[in-house]
Amino acid sequence: MRNAFRPLTVKEMIQALADARYDDNIGVIVLTGEGEKAFCAGGDQKVRGDYGGYQDDSGVHHLNVLDFQRQIRTCPKPVVAMVAGYSIGGGHVLHMMCDLTIAAENAIFGQTGPKVGSFDGGWGASYMARIVGQKKAREIWFLCRQYDAQQALDMGLVNTVVPLADLEKETVRWCREMLQNSPMALRCLKAALNADCDGQAGLQELAGQRHHAVLYDGRGAGRTQRLQPETSAGLQQI
Known part of the structure; x- marks a missing residue:
């Protein structure tokens, strides 16, 4: 159906x-x-x-x-x-x-x-x-x-x-472009963009992601290892 x-x-x-x-x-x-x-x-x-x-x-x-x-x-x-x-x-x-x-x-x-x-x-x-x-x-x-x-x-x-x-080829192309970027940066940006309309829960999520970046990645957060974009690894379809 x-x-x-x-x-x-x-x-x-x-x-x-x-x-x-x-x-x-x-x-x-x-x-x-x-x-x-x-x-x-x-x-x-x-x-x-x-x-x-x-x-x-x-x-x-x-x-x-x-x-x-x-x-x-x-x-x-x-x-x-x-x-x-x-x-x-x-x-x-x-x-x-x-x-x-x-x-x-x-x-x-x-x-x-x-x-x-x-x-x-x-x-x-x-x-x-x-x-x-x-x-x-x-x-x-x-x-x-x-x-x-x-x-x-x-x-x-x-x-x-x-x-x-x-459709599938273009979707994979977009995904591979994202895989070239810092996962931590994307993680924090997603929380920041969501915080605008998720109220207090969104602000808490943003704070938690920022804490994670500082605590676990520190000044190297922007250099977090990227997944290789030239392979299919890193994509999960559900």
């Missing part, structure tokens, strides 16, 4: 991202969907229970996608969304949570929650407004329209748009 997620899917993504975070051989993480028809269509409506919540196999209502969103934001490594096809609803929020988004020409973006009585009152609303502005964010949420890749690029939702056949 267009790479929709359910409780088990979210649990597996959380574990995969945790594994990538703590693997010293990985410098950049790529989040993508299976196939070329969809990045992610959000929550799987087939597992919504009688009270509207998403049920796991035991019948317990929980999804925990906010935990995964928070994990992307606080991961010290760049997380890149590689988007082909539909990026809708909760899937649209997931790509926004990533640090960069590389989109194929067939990508489609938008929100659908209000059509089925749901919404994302956290980053899905507030961070979207930071990206595209208040008026456009309200349009996206209130009207539930869909936007093609070029429209998404024009409003700042994605970083670049490429032919579908070149």
